[in-house]
Amino acid sequence: MEKVIELKDIWVRYGNQIILEAINLELKEPHGLLGIIGPNGGGKTTFLKLLLGLLKPYRGSVRLFGRPPEKSRELVGYVPQYRGFDFDFPISVWEVVLTGRISHTGFLRKYREEDRKAAEEALKTVEMFQYRDRQIGQLSGGQRQRVLIARALATNPKLLLLDEPNSGLDPHMQDELYRLLDRLKHEMAIIMVTHDLSAVSVYVDKIACLNRTLHYHNSREIPIEDLEATYQCPVELIAHGIPHRVLSSHEGNR
Amino acid sequence: MFDLLQYNFIQNALVAAVLASIACGIIGVYVVVKKIVFISGGIAHASFGGIGLGYYLGVNPMLGVLPFSLISALVMGTVSKKSKIPEDSAIGILWSLGMALGIIFVYLTPGYAPDLMTYLFGNILTVPRFDLYFMLVLDIVIIGAVYLFYKEFLALCFDEEFTTVQGLPTEKLYLFLLCIIALTIVVLIKVVGIILVIALLTIPASLSRKFTYNLKQMMLISIAFGTVISVTGIGLSYALDVPSGATIILVLSFVYGLVAFGMEMLENRRSSGDLKES
8 A cells, every 4th residue: 555655765856955854754553643733833844745746845845645745736625724825715615615626627627517516515514505695805815725625625635734723713603613634534645734732632633743853753752852852841731721732741751 | 979980990999999809808818817917017028028039020019929829838837836036026037127128129120110109009900800810819819728627727726736736737727827818918919008018917907806706707708808898998098099008008907996895885875774673
C-alpha cells in the first residue's frame, strides 16, 4: 500500500531565511486526523503549500501517494485559511462547491451530471445542501467554513488538508467542525494545522509540533520538551480543561 | 431629436456605444470582482505606445494598438507575478514606459498626427465604419472566450490558489484573461479614449454589483447600464456641444453616485426601521 505522505529531509527557504529545516514525516494509514500545532510564523502554511506542490523545497523530496505533489492533486482536498476571502464575491454556495470538480470536468466542458452529484453529496455531508442558492456572504462564519470543506470534498480526496480551520469560529462552531472532521477521518487521511493549542482535542489521532523543525512521534501525545522547543517558552496550559490529556506525563510536573 | 438618427455619424456612434457596452459590460465584471482595476488601467495606458507605433508606421492606429495592448498585457501579467518588484510598482513602471514610447513614436512621425486627441480622449461621433467592423469582430472574440472559459474564469477570480491546487494552469489562464481585457480596451478606445477607458471597465460593473449576486446577471445588467448611459452621454454631448467621451464618464459617475447614495439611504431607513420594531 502506498504511503499517504513521505517527506524526506525537507528544507525550504525564502530568500536567505530558512523556513523549514530537516523535516521528515511518514504517514502510512489512509485515515485518521493528524493535528499540527505550532506558533504563528512557524512555517505551518509553508508546510501545507509544500504538500500542495505550490512551492518546492530546495532540498529533499515530497511524495504523496508515491508521487510528486503536482501529480497527486486529484487525491488531495484543500481547505484554505478562511480569512482573506472576499465573501462579497458574486458567487453562490453551489457554484463554489462545483469549482471543486473543475479538474475532473476538464477544460472547455460544462459541468456534468456526475459533477453535480458529487457537489450535492459534498454539501449534504456538511449539512449545507439547503443553502446551495445563497450567496456565500449571506452565511455565518461556521457555514462558510463548511462550504469550503464541501468544495474540498467534492474532489473526492484521499487526503484532506486544512489550514487553521478553527480560526474565527466561536466555540460552538468549532465543536461542530471537529465533529464533522471526526466523521470524515474514517474515510480519508486529514491533516489540520493550527496555532491554537486548545484545538488539539479528543478528535485528533496524532499530533506533531512545527516550528522550523517538525517533532512527530507517531502518537497523540507530545513530550513536553518538544512542545517547549516548539514554542520556545514553558508551556503548561494544555493539561487543564481539555477532555483528553495531550501531554505525556512528565516528572516533576504533577 | 429623431431626425438626428438619419445622420450617418449618429448611427455609427450608437452602434459603437452598443458594441463598447457589450465588451465593457462583460469584461468589466471580471476586472471589478478580481480587483484588477489598476493592472487594467496600466494595460490601457501602455497601449498608447501602439497608437504611436501605428502613426509611425503609417497604418491605422487601431491596428497598431491591438498587438501592442496584447503584448502589454502579457508583459505586465508576467512581470507583476514573477518578478520580485511589488506588483503595483511593476505596473506603474510599464504603464509609463508604454506611454513614453508612444510619445516618442508620435514625435518621430513626420508631419502632423491627425486625430491624436480622439485616441487619448475618444470621440464616438467620428468613429469610421471600418472601426465598427473591427469592434464587432473583437466583441465576438470576447464573447466566445467568456462562453468557453466561463467556469475557469469564475474559479480563477474567486480563489486562484485553490484553482491552482486543482491542477488548472492558473498563470496562463490569468494571462489569457488579461489579453481579453486588452481586447476590450481596444474596443473602448474610440468611445472614451485611452485615458478614460478605465471608467467604462469599472463603473457599469460596480453599478450592476449593487443589484445582483450572480455573475451572469451582473454582466447583463452592466451591459444595459453601459448602453443606456453612453447613449444618454452621446445625446448630451451633441446637445451641449461638449466632448462625448468625457460626457459619458460624467453621466456614468453621476448615476453611480446617485445609486450608491440612494441605496445607502434605503439601507439606513431600513435599519432604523428595524430598531423601531424591536
